Amino acid sequence: MLIFRHEDGGKLASPEQMQVWMQMTMDWIGGIAAQNKLVSTGSGLAFDDSRVVGHNNVVTNGPFGDIKETIGGFIIVRAESVDEAAEFAKGSPVLLGDGNTIEVRKLAKSVEL
Amino acid sequence: MEQQKLIPHLFRTEFRKITAVLTRFLGIEHLELAEDIVSETFVLALETWPYHGIPDNPSAWLYAVAKNKAKNQLKRQQLFQVKIMPDLMNTSGESQEPALDLSPQNITDSQLQMLFAICHPAIPLESQIGLALRSLCGFGIDEIAIAFLSNKETINKRLFRAREKLRQEKVDIEIPSSAAIQERLATVLTTLYLLFSEGYYSESQDAVLRKDFCLEAMRLTYSLIEYAPTNQPPVNALMALMCFHASRFEARTNEKGEMLLYHEQDETQWDEALIARGVYFLKQAAQGNAVSKYHLEAQIAYWHTIKTDSPEKWQQILQLYNHLLVLEYSPIVALNRTYALAKVKGNALAIVEAEKLKLENNHFYYTLLGELYLRIDPLKAKINLGKALALAKTHTDKQTIQKKLDLIKTKV
Structure with missing residues (x-):
């Protein structure tokens, strides 16, 4: 699983920027799918209107509280190794954002789709 | 049309039509029998036409012969049933004259009903498509083997098992309920899509175009559009896709019959009317939220109509x-x-x-x-x-x- 970690997810983009962004993302995902290595496009996560439920059930408006990074979405790829998955991550437009990172993790249970 | 070309042509266009009507007439458990009767009819044509000349209306000749063969078959069967299990007969034992309706309307209806019967969930998807290609589209076993990148024996076994399954399940030849339509429509569309592609790209024979397959696929797809419960966005999208591709039929070959690539084609030969029909169906397809692969492929094909x-x-x-x-x-x-x-x-x-x-x-x-x-x-x-x-x-x-x-x- 490739998890997108954004440093500043709250930044607003113009519709034009959104469109360019979508296109770049689809070009990236299309390249992985063309190798038959895409398992799931996962889902993007909205940054606005979210909550953080803490210890003792304390609810705060989140997710941009004290933590610096926030999760922006994920996709699942089929790879022989974590290194191969990391190669896929390198092409992602998420990394164009300053301070953004992609976390590469193995699924505990392999998903076959 | 010369005789050497006429019979293969009729085989491609008529085999599936007669098979569909006969199967509906005899019952799905006799699907193979129906195919055999039609095959025998064509053998008879091959044997007699060279000596007696081609009949004035070759299709009508085939229909009449197949009809008689089916009636005889039914009489033999009824006789068998009269002798073996007379109490099961609802009539006094005298055989009724079966009405075998080979009107264009009944042919279309039978083909659609067969299509849905074959696309029954009890049969694996690949077998459904194989069986539809064989019984409904008159494909040869070797052609189906090539389409599936498989061999003849595998395909024969697969078709045999599929026919057995239809018999066991006692599948009715009818358009299913609306819930079952949803379940089977995807397979029906895949089959029509494959039928069109087989005609358009024709890998299995060295003919550049097998227009008949494409036209049959379009006709069957259109009959799904004409029938309200199956007039759904993916069906319209598939129809649009077929129209856009078919618009390049004439432009795809040169005067020597050789294949011309897209960039070599003379776009003034593209069929504007078909492109316009495609645009119409694409608009019809733009309803609801679901985007099928036919929507995407139709849009790609649309962009290719702009050279x-x-x-x-x-x-x-x-x-x-x-x-x-x-x-x-x-x-x-x-x-x-x-x-x-x-x-x-x-x-x-x-x-x-x-x-x-x-x-x-x-x-x-x-x-x-x-x-x-x-x-x-x-x-x-x-x-x-x-x-x-x-x-x-x-x-x-x-x-x-x-x-x-x-x-x-x-x-x-």
Whole structure:
């Protein structure tokens, strides 16, 4: 699983920027799918209107509280190794954002789709 | 039409029609019998027409002979039933004159009902398509084997098991309830899509076009549109796709009957009326939220009806291919996507992406690489096209690749 970690997810983009962004993302995902290595496009996560439920059930408006990074979405790829998955991550437009990172993790249970 | 050509032509157009009507008449448990009767009818035509001449109305002749054979079969069966189990007969034992209706309306109805009967969930998807191609479209076993990249024995076994299953399940030949329509429509569309593709690309025979298959596929798809419960967005999208492709029928071959590639075609020969029909069906398809692969493919085909290249055209096509791949992987789509990528971002970048595909058994893979290397590295282009030529199976493909190779030789 490739998890997108954004440093500043709250930044607003113009519709034009959104469109360019979508296109770049689809070009990236299309390249992985063309190798038959895409398992799931996962889902993007909205940054606005979210909550953080803490210890003792304390609810705060989140997710941009004290933590610096926030999760922006994920996709699942089929790879022989974590290194191969990391190669896929390198092409992602998420990394164009300053301070953004992609976390590469193995699924505990392999998903076959 | 000369006789050598007439019978194969009639076989392609009439075999499935008569089989559908007969199967509905005899019951799905006698599907193979229906196929046998129609086959015998064609054998009789092959044996008698050369001596007695071609009948004035060859189709009517076939219908009449098949009808008689079916009636005799039924009489024999009824006789059997009268003797063995008389108490099961609802009549006093005298055989009723069966009404075998071979009107165009009943042929269309029977074919649609058969299509839905064959696409029954009890049968594995691949067998459904195989059986539909065999019984409904008159494909030969070897043609089906090629379409599935399999061999004759496997296909024969698969069809046998599928027919057994239909018999066991006592599937009725009828249009199913609306819930079952949803369940089976996807397979029905896949079958029609394959039928069209078989005609359009015809890998199995060296004929460049088998228009009959395409026209039958379009006719059956259209009958789904005419029937309200099946008039759904993906059906319209598939119809649009077929119209856009079919609009290039006449432009695809030169006067020698050789295949012309897209960029070599004279676009004034493209059928404007069919393109307009395609646009109409594409609009009809734009309802609801679900985007099927037919929507995406129809839109790609639409962009190809505009011959002039523009950055917008290829950007749109690239995005459509991206979506298509996310929806469903296929090697051909992966290759086409890479071609579109080259048009948008240049050959150098596309070569890097292409080499990741590793479709080393596919001649289109090497053809694409050869094409992309053409200006960058003619030697590599030649090597790749050479590999493509060795892998290509059909005469048309070999010819196309050879043309490209000759082009390099004259340049280098």
